[in-house]
Amino acid sequence: MKEFGGKNVFLTGGSSGIGLATAKQLAAAGADVVIFARDAGKLAVALEQIESRRVAAAQRFACRPLDVADHAAVTAVMGETVETFGAPDLLINNVGRALPHYFEDVTFEQFDETMRTNLYGAWSATAALVPHMGAGAAIVNVSSMAGFMGVFGLSDYCASKFALVGFSEALRQELRPRGIAVSVLCPPDTDTPGLAHEDLTKPAETKAVSAGAKLMQPDDVARDLIRGIERGTFMIVPGGDGKLAYFMKRHAPGVVDAIMRRGIRKARV
Numbered sequence: 001m002k003e004f005g006g007k008n009v010f011l012t013g014g015s016s017g018i019g020l021a022t023a024k025q026l027a028a029a030g031a032d033v034v035i036f037a038r039d040a041g042k043l044a045v046a047l048e049q050i051e052s053r054r055v056a057a058a059q060r061f062a063c064r065p066l067d068v069a070d071h072a073a074v075t076a077v078m079g080e081t082v083e084t085f086g087a088p089d090l091l092i093n094n095v096g097r098a099l100p101h102y103f104e105d106v107t108f109e110q111f112d113e114t115m116r117t118n119l120y121g122a123w124s125a126t127a128a129l130v131p132h133m134g135a136g137a138a139i140v141n142v143s144s145m146a147g148f149m150g151v152f153g154l155s156d157y158c159a160s161k162f163a164l165v166g167f168s169e170a171l172r173q174e175l176r177p178r179g180i181a182v183s184v185l186c187p188p189d190t191d192t193p194g195l196a197h198e199d200l201t202k203p204a205e206t207k208a209v210s211a212g213a214k215l216m217q218p219d220d221v222a223r224d225l226i227r228g229i230e231r232g233t234f235m236i237v238p239g240g241d242g243k244l245a246y247f248m249k250r251h252a253p254g255v256v257d258a259i260m261r262r263g264i265r266k267a268r269v
């Protein structure tokens with residue numbers, strides 16, 4: 001996808017952080033944008049900010065309250081949005097949350113909610129919308145650096161984010177013959193309300209293993225995401241540190257493990 005003017009974008013989790021930054025940049029690029037999230041008040045505030053970036057009077061913007069963990073609601077709301085707004089040219093499955101804890105402190109209920117929010121949410125939205133999407137369309141699933149490297153204290157989050165990468169790879173092969181591109185975004189730590197919430201429960205070891213990496217800004221992640229869509233990149237890893245980590249994980253996994261072990265040891269003395 002090289003051009004966003006007049007394109008229909010459906011973006012889940014568009015009321016905050018990386019999703020909001022992306023929605024604003026897509027509005028500035030001329031796209032029509034619908035955002036989905038649970039809190040109607042936050043959605044309305046975000047929608048105003050997104051609309052303020054419009055570059056053409058004909059651009060349309062909307063928001064829909066939705067919990068992506070509720071499969072039936074996703075099916076109903078996405079169906080209604082296609083009817084009123086038209087089919088999406090670009091779907092960004094951005095919703096995700098992390099609640100860091102030692103594995104023994106992760107309840108089954110937390111694991112279940114993480115999977116339903118981070119993985120099932122993307123699956124349900126994709127399943128509802130793919131039948132309406134045609135050649136030239138694109139789908140981006142937002143994973144994480146924790147989607148290609150295991151991170152201490154993030155066992156349920158890593159399980160959901162690794163699964164998103166596998167889902168995206170399989171989907172990419174199936175949808176390529178139909179001319180629908182699939183990408184996966186793997187951001188490093190990014191300065192968002194979501195990260196601030198994560199930091200509240202992070203074990204010391206989790207903080208230690210990510211201490212050296214540069215914190216990214218949501219606008220920079222959004223810019224890399226949009227550039228990745230334009231170039232048809234499958235694995236979009238924003239930032240120099242993220243790209244280096246992705247390279248090292250593939251070509252020198254032992255070094256990555258040693259660096260992680262050193263960080264964990266340091267946090268324990």
Ligand SMILES: NC(=O)c1ccc[n+]([C@@H]2O[C@H](COP(=O)([O-])OP(=O)(O)OC[C@H]3O[C@@H](n4cnc5c(N)ncnc54)[C@H](OP(=O)(O)O)[C@@H]3O)[C@@H](O)[C@H]2O)c1
Pocket residue numbers: 012013014015016017018019036037038039040042066067068069094095096097098117142143144145186187188189190191192193194195
């Ligand atoms: N920030 C980072 O450091 C970082 C790093 C790597 C990957 N990521 C990934 O990037 C994505 C965005 O992260 P962020 O930090 O920008 O998040 P954020 O600031 O917490 O924003 C999350 C957005 O998702 C919505 N949301 C949360 N749960 C939802 C649900 N069940 N149904 C519908 N909407 C829901 C939130 O609105 P409501 O609460 O009103 O629903 C909000 O709009 C996530 O997938 C995250 O895992 C983030």
